[in-house]
Every structure is written in C-alpha cells, then in structure tokens.
Amino acid sequence: MDLLNIIVQGILLGGLYALFAAGLSLIFGVMKLVNVAHGDLIVVAAYFAYFVMQLLGIGPFTSLIVVVPVIALVGYILQRGLLNFTLGDDLPPLLVTISLSIIIQNVLLLLFTHDSRKLYGGAIEMASWRVTQDMAIGVLPVIQFVIAVLIIGGLQLLFYRSAVGRAFRATSDDREIAQLMGIDNNHIFAIAMALSLAVVAVAGVFIAVRTTFNPFYGPQLLIFGFEAIIIGGLGSLWGTLAGGIVLGLAQAIGGHINVGLPFTAGHLAFLAVLIIRPEGLFPKAVQ
Amino acid sequence: MTAIDQGSAPVGEAKPRSGFQVTHTSLSSRLGLIFWAGLVVVLIAVPYWGDRQTMRLLTEIYSFLALASLWNLLAGYAGLVSVGQQAFVGLGGYTLYLLALWGGFNPILGLPLAGLIGFVVSIPIIFLLLRLRGAYFTIGSWVVAELFLQIFQLVPAVGGGSGISLPAAVVKSIAASRDGREFLIYWIFLALVVAVLAVIVLLLRTRYGLALTAIRDNEMAAKSNGIDVNRTRTIVFVVAAAATSMVGSMIFLQKLSITPFSAFSFNDWTVNMIFITVIGGIGHVEGPIIGTIIYFVLREYLADYASTYLIILGLVAIVIMLRAPKGIWGLVADRYGWQLFPLARRLKRRESSPTASPQPGTGH
Numbered sequence: 001m002d003l004l005n006i007i008v009q010g011i012l013l014g015g016l017y018a019l020f021a022a023g024l025s026l027i028f029g030v031m032k033l034v035n036v037a038h039g040d041l042i043v044v045a046a047y048f049a050y051f052v053m054q055l056l057g058i059g060p061f062t063s064l065i066v067v068v069p070v071i072a073l074v075g076y077i078l079q080r081g082l083l084n085f086t087l088g089d090d091l092p093p094l095l096v097t098i099s100l101s102i103i104i105q106n107v108l109l110l111l112f113t114h115d116s117r118k119l120y121g122g123a124i125e126m127a128s129w130r131v132t133q134d135m136a137i138g139v140l141p142v143i144q145f146v147i148a149v150l151i152i153g154g155l156q157l158l159f160y161r162s163a164v165g166r167a168f169r170a171t172s173d174d175r176e177i178a179q180l181m182g183i184d185n186n187h188i189f190a191i192a193m194a195l196s197l198a199v200v201a202v203a204g205v206f207i208a209v210r211t212t213f214n215p216f217y218g219p220q221l222l223i224f225g226f227e228a229i230i231i232g233g234l235g236s237l238w239g240t241l242a243g244g245i246v247l248g249l250a251q252a253i254g255g256h257i258n259v260g261l262p263f264t265a266g267h268l269a270f271l272a273v274l275i276i277r278p279e280g281l282f283p284k285a286v287q
Numbered sequence: 288m289t290a291i292d293q294g295s296a297p298v299g300e301a302k303p304r305s306g307f308q309v310t311h312t313s314l315s316s317r318l319g320l321i322f323w324a325g326l327v328v329v330l331i332a333v334p335y336w337g338d339r340q341t342m343r344l345l346t347e348i349y350s351f352l353a354l355a356s357l358w359n360l361l362a363g364y365a366g367l368v369s370v371g372q373q374a375f376v377g378l379g380g381y382t383l384y385l386l387a388l389w390g391g392f393n394p395i396l397g398l399p400l401a402g403l404i405g406f407v408v409s410i411p412i413i414f415l416l417l418r419l420r421g422a423y424f425t426i427g428s429w430v431v432a433e434l435f436l437q438i439f440q441l442v443p444a445v446g447g448g449s450g451i452s453l454p455a456a457v458v459k460s461i462a463a464s465r466d467g468r469e470f471l472i473y474w475i476f477l478a479l480v481v482a483v484l485a486v487i488v489l490l491l492r493t494r495y496g497l498a499l500t501a502i503r504d505n506e507m508a509a510k511s512n513g514i515d516v517n518r519t520r521t522i523v524f525v526v527a528a529a530a531t532s533m534v535g536s537m538i539f540l541q542k543l544s545i546t547p548f549s550a551f552s553f554n555d556w557t558v559n560m561i562f563i564t565v566i567g568g569i570g571h572v573e574g575p576i577i578g579t580i581i582y583f584v585l586r587e588y589l590a591d592y593a594s595t596y597l598i599i600l601g602l603v604a605i606v607i608m609l610r611a612p613k614g615i616w617g618l619v620a621d622r623y624g625w626q627l628f629p630l631a632r633r634l635k636r637r638e639s640s641p642t643a644s645p646q647p648g649t650g651h
Contacts, residue, residue, distance in 0.1 A: 099565075
C-alpha cells in the first residue's frame with residue numbers, strides 16, 4: 001500500500017512538472033529559443049500572485065484571474081522588446097536569458113529578501129479522499145494534475161487545430177517563407193511567449209501553494225521542466241507529460257528511500273534516459 | 288581525405304611547394320607578446336614589494352581570469368555553453384582536501400592530481416552531454432553540476448553538508464612560515480593563469496584551433512569540410528575540465544575550508560565567468576582579460592551591493608549581446624585589427640620561394 005501511495009503522489013507531482021515543461025517546450029518548438037529564465041519567471045508569477053492576494057484579499061486560485069493575463073502580457077512585451085532581437089544565432093538568446101535569469105533573481109532578492117514564502121490556499125490544502133484504510137489522496141494535487149493535463153491537451157489542440165497554431169508551425173518550419181506568406185513573425189513569437197508565460201503563471205501559483213519558494217528557486221524549476229522534456233522526448237507535448245510523470249515518480253521513490261534523495265533520484269533518472277534512450281522515452285516519430 | 292585529418296602537417300606551416308605561408312604574428316601581436324612578458328616579470332616580483340592585500344586581490348584576479356578564459360574556450364570557440372563548470376572547480380577543491388586528509392599528501396601535490404581527476408571524470412560527462420544539442424547541452428551541464436552538489440552533500444565521508452577544513456598540520460606542510468606559504472600560493476596561481484592562457488593560445492594555433500574557429504563560425508560548414516565536431520569538442524572539454532579542476536584546487540587551498548555550496552557554487556564559478564567573458568568579448572582570447580579588469584574595477588565601487596552589482600553586470604551583458612555580440616575587445620579588434628596574441632592566420636607570399644608563379648587556391 002505504501003508503494004501505491006508513493007506512485008500516486010509521484011504521478012500527481014509529475015503533472016506539475018509537465019506544466020513547467022509545456023511552456024518551455026512551446027517556445028522552443030516555435031522559435032528554437034531555450035529560455036534559461038523560464039524557472040525564474042515561474043517564481044515571478046508566484047511572487048506576483050502573493051502580491052495580488054495581499055492587495056485584494058483573495059485566495060491563490062482566484063488570483064489567477066489577474067495573474068495569468070498580466071504575466072502573459074509581460075511575456076509579450078519581453079519577447080517583442082528584447083528576445084526577438086536575439087534570435088537567429090545560437091549564443092545571444094542563451095546568454096541573454098542567462099543574464100535575465102540572474103537579474104530576475106537579484107531583483108526579487110532586493111524586493112522580497114531571502115525569506116521563504118508560500119501561498120496559502122485555505123481548507124482545500126488539507127482536504128483528501130480516503131481510498132483505503134491507510135491511503136489518502138489529496139484533493140489539491142488531483143485538481144492540479146487534472147488542470148495540468150487539460151492545459152497540455154489544450155495546447156496540443158491549439159497547436160494543431162487553430163489558425164494561430166498553424167502560424168506557430170509555419171514559423172517553426174521556415175521563418176522566411178512564413179513571413180512571405182504574410183505572417184508577422186515578431187508578433188507570432190510574442191504570442192507564443194505570452195502563451196508560454198500564461199502556462200507559467202498557472203504553474204507558478206500551483207507550485208507555490210504546494211511548497212515554499214524564494215528568489216533563487218527558479219533554476220531548480222527550470223531543471224525539472226527540462227528533465228521532463230528530455231525524458232519524454234523532444235517535440236511531443238504528450239511525451240512531455242509522460243516525462244513529467246516519470247520524473248515525479250523518480251523523485252517520489254528517491255524521497256522515500258532517503259529524505260535527501262528526491263532531486264538526486266530525478267537527476268539520475270534523467271541521466272539514465274540519456275544513456276539508454278537519448279531520444280527520450282516517447283519521441284515524436286517525425287522530427 | 289579531409290582538411291583536418293590530413294596527416295600530420297600542421298596548418299601553421301604551409302607546404303613548401305606552394306609559394307605561400309601562413310603567419311600568426313603581426314606587429315600588434317609582437318608588441319603584445321613583449322607586453323605580456325614584461326607584465327609577467329613584474330607580477331612575479333609582486334611578493335617582494337606588494338603587501339598581503341595586493342597579493343590576495345591578485346590571486347583572486349588570476350583565478351577569475353583563468354576560469355573565465357577556460358569558459359571562453361568552451362563557449363566562445365567550441366560552442367559548448369556550459370553552465371556546469373562549477374562541477375570541476377568543486378571537484379578539484381575536494382580532490383586536494385581528500386588527498387591531504389586521507390593520503391597525507393602535500394597539498395601542492397594535490398594540484399596535478401586534481402587536474403588528473405578532472406580529466407578522468409570529464410570523459411563520461413562529455414560523452415553523455417554531447418547527446419544534447421545547443422541550449423539543451425547548457426541545461427544538461429547544469430544538471431550534472433547539481434548532481435555533484437547533492438552527492439557531496441549526501442556522503443558523510445567527504446564531510447556531508449558541513450564540508451571539511453584543512454588541518455593546521457597540512458597547511459604547515461606547504462611551507463613553514465606564513466609568508467612562505469602565501470608567496471608559494473601566489474606564484475602557483477600566477478603560473479596557473481599563465482599556463483592556462485598559453486595552453487589556450489597554443490591549442491588555438493594547432494589544427495584543432497582552426498577546426499574550433501570553423502565550428503564557431505559555422506558548424507554545418509565545418510562538418511561538411513570534414514571536421515569531426517564531436518571529437519574536437521570532446522578534446523576541448525576534457526582539457527578545460529582538467530585545468531578548471533586545477534584552478535579549483537588552488538582556490539580552495541587558499542580558503543582553508545570547503546563546503547558543497549561553496550565548492551559547487553553556480554554564482555561564484557559560472558555566472559561571474561559568463562559576465563566577464565561576454566562583456567570582455569566572447570570568442571577572443573583577449574576578451575576575458577578585458578572582462579576581468581572591468582569586473583574587478585566595478586567591484587571596487589559596488590562591493591557593498593552584491594545584488595545591485597549582479598543586476599548591473601547582467602544588464603551590461605544583455606546590452607553587449609544585443610549591440611556588440613563580440614564584446615568590448617571585439618569592437619577594438621574589428622576596428623583596428625589589433626591582436627594581443629599571435630592567433631590570426633594571414634597568408635603571406637613566401638619571399639625566397641623558388642616557384643615563379645604560385646597559384647593561390649591550389650595550395651593549402
């Protein structure tokens with residue numbers, strides 16, 4: 001029963017990791033940009049939710065109504081005002097987002113100090129379903145998992161079944177031809193970043209309800225998202241979800257063996273996949 | 288068969304039958320070498336006239352310059368943007384401590400052994416990381432460094448989370464007097480940074496250097512000209528890892544204690560090196576030198592505001608990447624054609640050439 005419990009916890013946690021990964025994977029798919037500041041932006045979303053909650057006296061989930069559009073707008077502006085100018089070569093986007101990551105961490109440090117914070121979700125945090133005598137499943141993790149799956153499904157639909165999704169795929173395939181066909185690449189990239197950060201906002205609030213965060217928490221989240229992508233296999237959102245679940249499982253099992261082990265176990269799972277199946281567990285057939 | 292596997296003839300020497308030869312030196316690089324030689328002589332003499340504080344500052348500058356130059360070799364020449372070099376800094380530090388504690392080694396002997404360990408450990412790492420491309424390599428290197436941090440925290444035999452200190456007896460075994468120790472460590476640091484720069488310059492002058500430059504400029508074109516990109520990258524990575532470990536071992540010898548967080552610090556051993564290199568000029572050997580000077584000058588004024596300082600460096604780095612991606616030295620080099628190291632390759636007509644009409648294009 002204990003093992004089953006660990007597996008369920010791991011899977012539910014994995015949904016959250018897949019959410020970190022989905023935003024990262026979306027912008028990589030569209031513009032081949034790996035946003036090293038992705039994790040720091042998740043933390044920014046969490047701090048912003050904290051601020052909105054204090055200001056309006058609302059709960060973390062209600063705060064999403066404000067946090068998601070604002071963070072998405074930040075994404076649009078960030079892309080049009082800065083990141084679009086770095087595209088085209090390998091080094092500039094990487095080095096600019098690394099610098100951005102350091103800037104964000106230190107600005108957060110100046111604003112909010114090194115103290116750990118948490119978003120309090122109220123009674124729902126404690127609520128759980130009792131499945132058997134010695135196994136209970138938290139309501140909140142289940143809701144978060146379901147929402148994560150819905151968001152990933154929604155992104156998948158958007159990518160393959162909508163006009164903006166078609167524009168994403170077109171710019172991803174060939175920027176210049178897409179531009180010739182009347183697509184404004186700069187705008188499309190900014191929309192992709194806005195969408196990525198909208199997902200980030202949800203992920204940021206979800207993780208901040210589950211665990212404490214501080215200004216330097218971002219890189220860890222970036223690494224989780226990245227590991228989920230590589231374990232799952234590049235280019236497929238459902239693969240990313242599976243990757244997130246594998247990572248969540250590895251961490252849950254590692255944490256059960258030794259309290260200090262969860263992240264180490266996650267990293268080892270990632271390296272094991274890299275050794276045995278470098279293309280990931282569920283790669284997309286056609287690249 | 289291919290340009291890079293073409294026997295043993297180094298690129299630096301043209302074949303005798305052609306009427307051309309490749310030279311590396313120019314007036315500015317000759318002046319540059321004279322300048323460096325003079326500077327090194329002055330720096331060797333610092334312990335005899337400088338105070339303790341000057342020596343401390345200089346050793347810190349040497350260690351930053353060495354680490355930044357090695358990062359530049361990886362990122363600026365080999366296209367390996369690693370954010371995990373702290374793995375090797377920490378590994379070098381721990382190697383020296385553990386050898387001294389367990390084996391009773393003189394810490395100075397730990398220096399070459401740290402290099403050896405860094406070299407050996409880096410081989411499986413680069414083998415794995417090369418499976419990740421571009422930016423994914425970057426984050427993968429971070430995961431590896433995180434893993435090092437966590438393992439050293441978990442294992443009680445290496446001190447666990449609280450780390451280890453160097454016992455006084457071990458410290459005394461370096462040299463009997465405090466002055467003797469500080470002089471020796473100072474000279475070792477100076478020798479290390481000179482050696483690192485010399486190795487980088489010499490490496491860049493070999494055919495691997497030419498291959499690296501080709502990879503830097505256009506990976507696809509380099510590949511199609513027969514350059515074994517992965518092999519070249521592997522060589523650069525292991526060389527950089529060995530050297531980084533050696534520098535790391537000396538950094539922690541001077542600190543007298545080591546913890547997993549100080550050893551594998553992302554901010555201390557990687558972020559600073561990225562800013563130094565980007566601001567000074569990535570892809571130029573001179574870049575990290577300029578960057579290190581700027582870094583330490585700025586730090587003199589902003590040392591009390593650590594976060595503000597990092598924010599400013601980050602903003603400057605972003606502006607540089609957008610406006611002058613080759614950094615401050617890149618601007619100078621493009622404008623005046625200066626080089627402080629004999630690295631550029633210029634084709635010259637051989638003056639004493641017996642062939643009357645050399646045919647460009649058929650030669651090397």
